[in-house]
Structures are given as structure tokens and as C-alpha cells.
Amino acid sequence: MNTIALGVFVGYMVLVLLIGYYGYRRSRGTAEEFFVAGRRIGPILLFFTFAATNFSAFFFFGFAGAAYKYGFGYYGVMAIGTSLMAITFFFLGRRIWKVGKGLRLITPPELFARRYGSEHLRLVVLVAFVVFTLPYIATQAIGGGIALQFLTDGEISFEIGAAIVTLVITVYLMLGGMLSDVLTDFLQGVMMLIGGLAAVGFVAAGLGGFQQANDSVYLLKPELFSLPGGQGYITLPLWISYLLLWTFCDPMFPHLFQRFYIAKSEKAIRFTMFAYPIITMVLFLLPVLIGVWGNIDFPGLTGKQPDNILPMMTRVYAPDWVFGFIMAAGFAALMSTADSQLLVLSSMLTKDICSKIWKQRMTPEKEVVTGRLIILALALVSLAIALTSFVSIFDMLTKTTFAGLAIMFPAAVAALYWKRSTAAGCIASIVVGEGVYAIIFTLNLPSDWCFGFLPAIPLVALSTIVLILVSRFTRMPEKQTIDSFFANIENGTKN
Amino acid sequence: MSSVERKTFILIFVWLSATILFAIFSTDLISDRLLFGLPWIVYLSVIAQLSILALYYVIARFIWKTEGGVG
Numbered sequence: 001m002n003t004i005a006l007g008v009f010v011g012y013m014v015l016v017l018l019i020g021y022y023g024y025r026r027s028r029g030t031a032e033e034f035f036v037a038g039r040r041i042g043p044i045l046l047f048f049t050f051a052a053t054n055f056s057a058f059f060f061f062g063f064a065g066a067a068y069k070y071g072f073g074y075y076g077v078m079a080i081g082t083s084l085m086a087i088t089f090f091f092l093g094r095r096i097w098k099v100g101k102g103l104r105l106i107t108p109p110e111l112f113a114r115r116y117g118s119e120h121l122r123l124v125v126l127v128a129f130v131v132f133t134l135p136y137i138a139t140q141a142i143g144g145g146i147a148l149q150f151l152t153d154g155e156i157s158f159e160i161g162a163a164i165v166t167l168v169i170t171v172y173l174m175l176g177g178m179l180s181d182v183l184t185d186f187l188q189g190v191m192m193l194i195g196g197l198a199a200v201g202f203v204a205a206g207l208g209g210f211q212q213a214n215d216s217v218y219l220l221k222p223e224l225f226s227l228p229g230g231q232g233y234i235t236l237p238l239w240i241s242y243l244l245l246w247t248f249c250d251p252m253f254p255h256l257f258q259r260f261y262i263a264k265s266e267k268a269i270r271f272t273m274f275a276y277p278i279i280t281m282v283l284f285l286l287p288v289l290i291g292v293w294g295n296i297d298f299p300g301l302t303g304k305q306p307d308n309i310l311p312m313m314t315r316v317y318a319p320d321w322v323f324g325f326i327m328a329a330g331f332a333a334l335m336s337t338a339d340s341q342l343l344v345l346s347s348m349l350t351k352d353i354c355s356k357i358w359k360q361r362m363t364p365e366k367e368v369v370t371g372r373l374i375i376l377a378l379a380l381v382s383l384a385i386a387l388t389s390f391v392s393i394f395d396m397l398t399k400t401t402f403a404g405l406a407i408m409f410p411a412a413v414a415a416l417y418w419k420r421s422t423a424a425g426c427i428a429s430i431v432v433g434e435g436v437y438a439i440i441f442t443l444n445l446p447s448d449w450c451f452g453f454l455p456a457i458p459l460v461a462l463s464t465i466v467l468i469l470v471s472r473f474t475r476m477p478e479k480q481t482i483d484s485f486f487a488n489i490e491n492g493t494k495n
Numbered sequence: 496m497s498s499v500e501r502k503t504f505i506l507i508f509v510w511l512s513a514t515i516l517f518a519i520f521s522t523d524l525i526s527d528r529l530l531f532g533l534p535w536i537v538y539l540s541v542i543a544q545l546s547i548l549a550l551y552y553v554i555a556r557f558i559w560k561t562e563g564g565v566g
Contacts, residue, residue: 072533076540080514083547087507090554091500214532225534240515270555277548281541 008324020172023180067291071224102488195329425471
């Protein structure tokens with residue numbers, strides 16, 4: 001076992017627990033404090049929590065694996081789409097923040113329920129968010145188990161590894177809720193950046209420098225340097241699809257949606273939008289470089305093997321302590337996403353279910369206790385999923401997450417912009433969109449059925465049409481409900 | 496949609512259209528390699544992100560800030 005690398009990893013785990021405890025000491029015991037950090041997160045912390053939450057284990061390990069197969073074009077596909085996505089911080093984020101602050105909202109479904117005065121819509125949105133988020137938490141636990149097993153050369157089993165990662169996340173989250181989440185995200189974001197830079201530096205030096213490394217791969221696989229890349233994957237329709245998919249899908253991740261509530265001011269949201277292209281420009285290139293260079297030392301990897309290319313390359317070229325730090329950065333990417341997902345699901349089940357059922361008996365203090373217990377329960381459920389044969393089912397759900405959430409984008413835009421839209425229109429848009437997607441997925445249609453575009457693109461168009469049509473023929477909410485919602489947006493909330 | 500949001504939407508639409516047109520008509524360009532042996536695709540991606548940054552700067556500095564004195 002690599003004891004130095006393991007020591008660095010243990011040090012990281014202890015540090016996040018200490019930060020979690022600090023968050024606990026700093027937070028006050030109300031639901032608003034526990035779930036949305038009292039809406040007092042400033043620009044720097046907001047930017048880091050958005051970035052660290054958005055960039056999951058897939059960013060650290062999956063990007064390198066994809067670049068190994070498809071080449072440098074993958075950088076353009078992912079980085080430009082993610083940069084452009086931040087425009088939704090202006091179009092959606094600032095309106096969500098204004099309404100959230102004005103109506104004291106805590107969960108994403110609450111916004112829909114208050115906008116239309118509809119408990120049915122609250123339930124539909126809640127179910128969709130839970131269905132597409134819970135499998136993702138299990139995926140992060142699986143990633144943690146595999147990574148820890150790799151780090152210790154198999155001396156810590158996958159099961160124990162998954163349990164350790166889940167336990168640490170659960171402890172710091174139960175302690176300080178959103179504040180601990182945001183503070184650990186800052187650490188994790190910094191680690192991802194430093195870890196990525198260190199990995200590229202050591203691997204490039206080991207391969208004789210940037211020019212030498214690229215020349216070596218170019219001789220082996222010149223197709224990785226042009227479009228459509230390896231396996232002819234990066235076509236123009238696919239590139240346009242990703243450009244739009246991230247814009248539709250990312251703000252609909254409930255853990256990102258909820259982050260608009262925690263901002264201290266519009267200035268914080270504006271800074272985050274502005275800083276996003278800078279971080280993607282630098283950060284996304286790092287795993288792509290290592291992934292492409294991986295073809296020099298580890299040619300011929302197939303199936304899921306390329307997903308391990310980043311740790312495989314750094315293990316060869318970096319000193320033990322750097323390898324340990326880079327692996328800890330990988331854990332940081334994974335944990336910073338999983339903790340936010342656990343927290344947003346806990347907030348929804350507490351506020352949108354428990355507080356509705358036990359209305360009279362739910363004091364703010366009891367909401368926090370309930371939230372903590374639900375975090376524990378969800379962590380156990382996701383761990384159980386990760387360790388059992390249910391994985392294949394949830395693997396399928398994970399594959400459908402991006403399109404499944406993108407389908408909800410028209411409903412969110414309508415809620416924030418279109419006064420004539422109705423609850424029935426939103427419900428029909430979500431149900432029809434997800435239903436058609438389920439049918440398409442089950443039929444296993446050939447990949448070119450929508451002319452090389454990702455299925456999410458025509459499905460978003462379909463759900464938009466359904467929303468408009470059904471809204472035209474159904475009754476609008478009461479004028480008072482609409483006015484009280486839009487007053488928060490139109491009057492503005494002074495910083 | 497307020498006038499501020501309409502202006503921003505038009506800006507984004509123009510940017511998106513220009514980027515897609517550039518991607519369509521620049522296929523011959525992207526097969527060569529440049530500095531450090533990295534291909535054109537990487538440099539074009541960086542330029543595209545810098546252009547998004549410039550776009551956000553215009554929005555943040557000149558559009559967002561002016562709305563109702565908020566910002």
C-alpha cells in the first residue's frame with residue numbers, strides 16, 4: 001500500500017470534518033440557516049460552491065477517459081457549453097434569487113408551488129428531482145469506493161471505501177448543513193484546481209514537455225488532434241447539442257437551483273457568472289491533456305478502463321505525496337457534488353413533504369432535526385444502492401439524468417417569465433416530456449434517430465410546445481397569486 | 496421579459512449564431528497544430544470562452560448594473 005498517498009488522503013478527510021465542525025459552530029439553528037446558509041454567501045464562496053458542486057467525479061475521471069478516446073475536441077465540447085451555461089445565472093438565477101429572498105423559499109419545488117398555487121405541481125417537480133438526483137449520489141459513492149480501492153492497491157475494499165466516503169460526507173453535512181457544504185466546497189474547489197495543475201505539470205515533465213508529449217501522441221493517433229476526433233464521435237450536431245444541453249440542464253440540477261437562494265446579493269450571482277468561463281477555460285483542459293497523453297503509456301484501453309487513465313498516469317509520473325494529493329482532489333470533486341445533492345434532497349423531503357404533513361407540529365428547530373435525520377437516511381439508501389445489485393437500474397437512471405432534467409427547463413422559464421402559463425401546462429410539459437423520453441429510451445432507438453443530435457434537444461422542444469398549448473387552454477392561477485410572485489421580480493430587491 | 500433581458504437575449508443569440516457558423520466553415524482550419532503541439536481546436540475553444548467572458552463583461556458592466564439601479 002502507498003502509505004504516503006494514503007496519509008495525504010486521510011489528512012484531507014480530517015480537514016473537511018474540521019471545516020464541517022466550524023460550519024456547525026457558525027450556523028444558527030433554523031431551517032433557513034441549515035438549508036440555505038441564511039442567504040448570506042458572498043461572491044467568492046458562491047462561485048466556488050457553484051463550480052465545485054457542478055464539477056463532479058465525472059469531471060475529474062470521466063473527462064480524462066473521454067479525451068483518451070475522442071481527443072482534444074472533447075475540451076471544446078465540454079468547456080464552451082459549460083461556459084455558456086452560466087448565462088442562465090443572469091436569465092434564471094437572478095429571478096430565482098429575488099423570488100427566493102422575497103418569499104423566503106428554501107427548496108426548488110417551493111418556487112413552482114408558490115408561483116402557481118399548486119400542490120400537484122410541487123409534487124411532480126419533487127418526484128422528478130428525486131428520481132434524477134438519488135442515483136447520482138449512489139454513483140458518487142461507487143466512485144469513492146473504486147478510487148479508494150485504487151489508492152490502497154485493493155487493501156481497502158470497494159465496499160469499505162464507499163462507506164468511508166459516505167460517512168465523512170454525512171457527518172460534516174449533518175453538522176453544519178449548507179454552511180459546512182459551502183465551506184468544504186471552497187476547499188474542494190481549490191484542491192481540484194491545484195491537483196489538476198500538479199497532475200499536468202508532473203505528467204508533462206515526465207513525458208519530456210508539452211511539445212514532446214503532443215508530438216508522441218500525434219504520431220500514434222493523429223485523429224485525436226482534429227474533428228470529428230477518435231471514433232468519429234465529435235460531430236457538429238453533437239457539439240451543438242452539448243452547447244444547448246448544458247444550458248438547459250445545469251440550472252435544473254436541484255442542488256445548483258437551490259444555490260441561487262443562498263446568494264447574499266445580485267452582485268454575488270453576477271461575479272459567479274463572470275468567473276465561470278475563466279475556471280472552465282483552465283480547469284477543463286487539465287484532465288483532457290492527461291487523457292490524450294495516456295495513449296502513450298497505456299495504449300489500447302477499452303470499455304471503462306480509460307476512466308482510470310488520470311490516476312494511472314499520475315501514479316507513474318508524480319511523487320507519492322503528489323499522487324495522494326491528486327487522488328484527494330478527485331475525492332474532492334466527488335464529495336462536493338454528493339454533499340450538495342444530499343442536502344437538497346433532504347431540504348425537499350423536509351420542507352415539501354414533512355412540513356406539509358405535520359404542519360402544526362413542525363417548529364424551525366424540528367425542521368433542522370428532521371433535515372439531519374433525512375440526510376442520514378438518504379446517505380444509507382444511496383450506500384445501499386451502491387453496494388447492491390440495484391446498481392444496474394440506477395446506472396440506467398443516471399444515463400438519463402441530463403435529458404430528464406433538461407425537459408424541466410421550459411417549465412422553469414415559464415414560471416419565471418410567462419404570466420399566462422399555468423400549473424396544468426407545466427405538469428403536462430414535464431409528464432409528457434419524461435414519458436416520451438422513457439418510451440424512446442425503452443425502445444432503444446438507433447443513435448441517429450434525431451439526426452445526430454442528443455435526444456434532449458427535440459425533447460425540450462416537445463415539452464415547450466406542450467407547455468404552450470396546455471397553458472392556452474387551461475385556467476391561469478388567481479391574479480393575487482401571480483402578482484405576489486412577480487412583485488418580487490418586478491419591484492426588484494435592492495442589494 | 497424586461498428590455499434589459501431582451502437586449503441580453505439578442506446578444507447571446509448573435510454570439511451563438513456566429514459561433515456555430517464559424518464552427519461550420521472552419522473545418523479545414525482545425526486539422527493543424529500550433530504552439531506546444533496543441534491543435535487548433537484547443538486554441539479555438541479558448542478563444543470561444545474568452546468571447547463568452549467578454550460577452551458576460553458587457554452584460555455585467557453595461558446591462559445588468561443599469562436595471563432599476565440594482566447591482
